Amino acid sequence: MHDDLIRQLDEAVTEVFAVLLNLACEVSQPSPEELRSQQPPPPALTASVHFSGLLEACCCLQMDSRSATEIAADLTGLPAINITADLSADTAGELCNMIAGCWKKRHADEGASSQLSCPIVRRGSCHHAPPPFRENLSLRYQIGHHRMTLHVAFN
Amino acid sequence: MRALIVDDSPVMRKVVERALRQAGLDFAEVLQAGNGIEALDVLRSNPSPDIIVSDINMPGMDGLQFLEQRRVENLAPGVPVIMITTESSAPLVHRAIAAGARGYICKPFTPEQIRARIIPLLVRSIAAS
Numbered sequence: 001m002h003d004d005l006i007r008q009l010d011e012a013v014t015e016v017f018a019v020l021l022n023l024a025c026e027v028s029q030p031s032p033e034e035l036r037s038q039q040p041p042p043p044a045l046t047a048s049v050h051f052s053g054l055l056e057a058c059c060c061l062q063m064d065s066r067s068a069t070e071i072a073a074d075l076t077g078l079p080a081i082n083i084t085a086d087l088s089a090d091t092a093g094e095l096c097n098m099i100a101g102c103w104k105k106r107h108a109d110e111g112a113s114s115q116l117s118c119p120i121v122r123r124g125s126c127h128h129a130p131p132p133f134r135e136n137l138s139l140r141y142q143i144g145h146h147r148m149t150l151h152v153a154f155n
Numbered sequence: 156m157r158a159l160i161v162d163d164s165p166v167m168r169k170v171v172e173r174a175l176r177q178a179g180l181d182f183a184e185v186l187q188a189g190n191g192i193e194a195l196d197v198l199r200s201n202p203s204p205d206i207i208v209s210d211i212n213m214p215g216m217d218g219l220q221f222l223e224q225r226r227v228e229n230l231a232p233g234v235p236v237i238m239i240t241t242e243s244s245a246p247l248v249h250r251a252i253a254a255g256a257r258g259y260i261c262k263p264f265t266p267e268q269i270r271a272r273i274i275p276l277l278v279r280s281i282a283a284s
Contacts, residue, residue: 019263076169090166097212098262101241105261116241118163118214 002137009139009150012102016095017143021074028142044068045089047096047121053114055107057154058133061096067146068092093119099150156277157202159186161194161209161221162239167262171208171239171269178270180277190214191221198230206277207231211240211251222254233283235276239264 014025044065051057068088073080075091097119104114133153140149158175160168172185186201188194190213198204211218218238225231237258238251248259258272 016263019265072166076166077173078169087166090164094164094167094262097241101243101262104241105243113244116212118212 005137005152005154006139008103008106009099009137009152011106012099013139013141013143013150015102016098020098021071021144023144026142028140028147045092045121045123047089047092047119049096049100049119050117051100051104051114051154052117055104055114055154056132057152059096059100059103060151060153061092061099061148062151063092063095063146063148067148071095071146089121089123093121103152156180156182156206156281157184157186157204158182159188159194159197159204159207161188161191161207161213161218163189163210163213165189167210167239174264174266174269175208175273177266178274180274191216191218191224194221195224195228195230198225199228203231203234205234205280206273207234207236208273209236209238209256211238211242211247219250219254222251222256226255233280235280237272237276 010025010027017023017025044063045068046060046062048058048060051059065085065088068091069080069083072078072083072087072091097116100116104116132155134155135153137152138149140147160171162168162171168187175182175185186197186204188197192215194207194209209218209221216224218240222236235257236255237260238256239260239262241262243261251259257276260268260272
């Protein structure tokens with residue numbers, strides 16, 4: 001079951017970045033330093049979207065502010081210097097929202113009977129899946145030169 | 156020409172505006188609103204746009220409620236509305252069409268998809284007016 005889920009999430013992330021920015025997505029391995037410390041670098045932005053209905057899940061995207069700023073600049077055509085902290089945070093939220101939407105549409109029946117929340121973005125690495133979720137997955141991606149982590153909690 | 160873009164995400168409003176302009180459409184003004192309530196205010200206080208592009212999932216008043224209230228108040232009647240949203244389930248698409256949407260684009264989208272959906276609607280709308 002987890003293999004299918006991981007494949008669907010990989011496909012969802014790949015679709016979002018390929019369509020929006022023509023960027024390839026690779027599953028990322030932790031650096032040797034991170035493996036030694038067992039601590040990934042702290043992300044500056046954490047965006048989350050909750051599912052309600054037949055799909056009970058939470059999708060959470062963590063990325064650093066610099067990546068969010070650069071992606072926002074690429075998406076909007078604005079110079080990076082004009083991308084405010086709020087626009088960077090908004091970009092992380094929209095990316096999480098689109099990944100969640102692309103994942104949802106891969107669940108034909110449950111997806112049709114489920115709704116997505118508006119994204120919530122927090123500055124910092126605070127990722128707290130609500131207690132009722134039984135399963136958790138964390139996947140790391142390299143998209144262009146950007147690195148990000150996707151956490152999915154579900155029942 | 157004038158467009159109204161309704162989305163709670165400022166980045167997505169910019170992305171849609173950029174796609175509209177990249178399509179070679181000469182918009183003199185692109186009005187923006189962060190949810191359905193703001194969009195209704197824009198329609199009440201401005202000349203009618205030629206096209207409305209709206210998200211569905213927004214806080215305050217969502218895109219479907221906006222369409223329904225727009226119809227109740229008879230605001231910008233005949234102006235085509237395209238929904239752009241991550242929600243792609245068939246029931247939601249049907250609800251949007253029933254509420255008056257003339258097209259539906261799923262996020263993520265390319266500028267070409269925007270162009271392919273919006274230009275025919277604009278041409279028909281302008282010809283009809």
